[in-house]
Amino acid sequence: MLSLCRYLLQITQRKDFKPLAQTRGFFPMDYVGTIIRPPSEAHSLLLQISLGCSHNGCTFCGAYRDKRFRAKPIETVLGDIEKARTLLPSPTSLFLADGDALALPQMHLLKILCAIKDKLPWVKRINSYASPRSLLQKTTNQLIRLRKLGLSRIYLGLESGADEVLCSVNKGACASQIIEGGKKALDSGLYLSTSIILGLGGKRYSKLHAQKTAEALSILRPQHIAALTLMILPETPLAHSYAGKEFLPLSSHEILQELKWLVAGIDVDKAQFHANHASNHLHLSGKLPRDKENFIHLIDRACAGKLPLMPDYMRSL
Template sequence: MHYQGTIYRPPSEANSILLQVTTGCSHNKCNFCGMYKGQRFTITPDEIIFADIDYAVRHFPHARRLFLCDGDALVLPQSKLVTLLERIKSRLPQVTRVGIYANSKSLQSKTVEELQVLQQLGLGIAYMGLESGDDLTLAGMNKGATSTEMIEMGRKTKATGIRLSVTVLLGIAGAERSETHAVETGRVLSAMDPDFVGVLSLMIEPGTLLHAEYQAGRFAMPEPLAILRELRTIIATTELTAGLFHANHASNYLPIRAKLPEEKTATLALIDQALAGNLALKPEFLRAL
């Protein structure tokens, strides 16, 4: 397989074929993210992609999932995505789900009909980074979209039959807007009604604009218990029709995996135990991105 730079994929794609169709991120302006800094966004030529698909045919004959890397492959022209998915369906018929990162801008660039075509060709799940439902936090972190736009694009995705996985970041609003961030994030998640919610806790990366703000004293990181309270508020204010809520990423202080709405009460009780000091939080040295 041909790979350029560091390859990132969602935790749920750990056993998937990783097919790099772009390099870097088409937005690449988020103040907190250092994943693709210094990496120019490029589109992988068809001949390389097709060679990698042929490689996967020989070496991963039993893999049932495939993930299109990098940061926002949905930004590819519709014709290229159609050709790519048709090739995967033809050469890797055992693959039952193709996943992709998507942001608000790339989702806006596709019509509902175009997304439905991609879904019919095997695109089964889109991973969308919400980070926060608070518009001031979104603007401050240069996400490039408002909460209203995020809701619209999330609903648009679900309407096509593509499953929606939304990521949020605890601590991203800093200490000052911690509670607002949590309440507004619950509001937006409820409006989007995703199939999956993935929660990470902010870890400030050197080299990012947020790190410079932190060093200059203009961004105050919430304390661990405040981050845990954010998690509790988000869960308490999120109403899902039927979704999985994951907060078991290595960055989190308390691993949570719950079905909502049926396990909400038990999950809130578990968090309350931790807030009361009856459950140990993950020590800092074990946290990681």
Template sequence: MRYEGTIYRPPGERHSYLLQATVGCSHNACTFCGMYKDKVFHVRPTADILEDIRMAKAYYGDLTRVFLCDGDAIGMPTEDLLRILRALYEAFPSLQKVGIYAGPCSTLRKTPEELRALRKAGLTRAYLGVETGSDTLLRQIGKGVDGAQMLRAGVMLREAGLDLWAMVLLGLAGSGAGLDHAGATTELINRMKPRHLSLLTLVLEPGTRLYADWREGRFVPCGPEEILEEVRYLVANLTVDPLHFTCDHASNYLPLKGTLSEERERFLAAIDAALEGKRKIRPEFSRRV
């Protein structure tokens, strides 16, 4: 298969064929993110993408899952995405799921009718990097939207029938402000009502603006206890039910995975044990993005 630059995908797409539809991220301005810095965003020619599908057909024969890269493929022209989806389902008779990263700005540029057309054509799952529900923090990290716009993007995706997977970044507010971040984020997620929620923990990446802020004393990272308190607040106060909840990314101090509200008490007991020093957490040196 043909790819430009470093390729990223959600952990849940580890068994998917990765089809690069766009190169890079159309926004690519978040202060914490070190991804796609080796690329200039552009949409690949549709003819090249269709040729890649033919190549994948010749190599794999049949597939059940596909993920459309890169970081914001939802921003492609809708007609091009529809053409790609038709080609995928024609090439792979067993295809069941097609996922995509959906940036909030690009999502908001779509109409509800366009999103419904994409779902009808076979786009099944959208991953939305919510990061936080705080307007102040969204502005500080350069996300390009406020909380109301982020909420609208998520609701648009969900109401179009897409399987919405939201992602939140623990520790983003820095030391001393974590519970404000957790509170605003919990409120947003409860209103957005995604089917899946993943918590990741901030890892400062060299070359990012947030890394520079840390080195120059403008940002103080949260310690493990503060991160666990953020997780605890979210687990205790999320009301979306059922919610597929994951906090088991390599960046997290305490791996948790299951369904809320069904496993709320188990999660809270594990977090409390970690806070009390009765349960080991992942050491700092082993945390990776």
């Protein structure tokens, strides 16, 4: 039995899928392929300004395998912004898709943000994914300029603080580069949401992955930390490594141990911490360091069988 989330994911990946507004014809946004956004952007207007991911080489990711990274024509994007003026109710937040909109040239982004500001004045927050490379290629002044035109939040995938793990999954950046890019976003006044993936190092690197990731987060100090749990997707390089027994995944209880090492090792002044993604076995939500002891207590109870874990058939990305 498939969970509703997994069922909906399968539906959206069908070649004939179009967003509801497109199929009914009253809000014909130009969406190409499946649009992927963070869970927290569920109520945001999705404006697709680029296709795919600038790196698109992570072995665990199957999101953009069917897309070559490129900017959408500026005329198409401006046309979508014009169409969005007719949307009711008017959303106050907007997400720039696809996987690394910040990799687009600065002048391209400036034109888009100026158009949003002019045509959609009710939009108060504009958010985007960003790769370490795209952040490093922008100057701090360029990022400040984008922020002043409405860019608010950046979603940055740290995935792991261990270079051994980052190399094994072909992340395309080492931990120090990801930290440098994240710090540049913070120095520019942008809100930084960082994601990590439990179980990404498999059995070989589990403790190292947890400890080094906690260290990296303690150096970076993002405002928001999102912990997901690895799910091996079909037809990805990681799936082939798993099939060949080169990658040994963790059990649910080993994932909990890794989560405990991670939480215990994070040393930040103040950060939202969420492990409540649909992929997680145990859902945690709160603030660090305030809720650290409670998180550890809940993890210990789950390990002892006193709290139920999310069954695998209900987990999804």
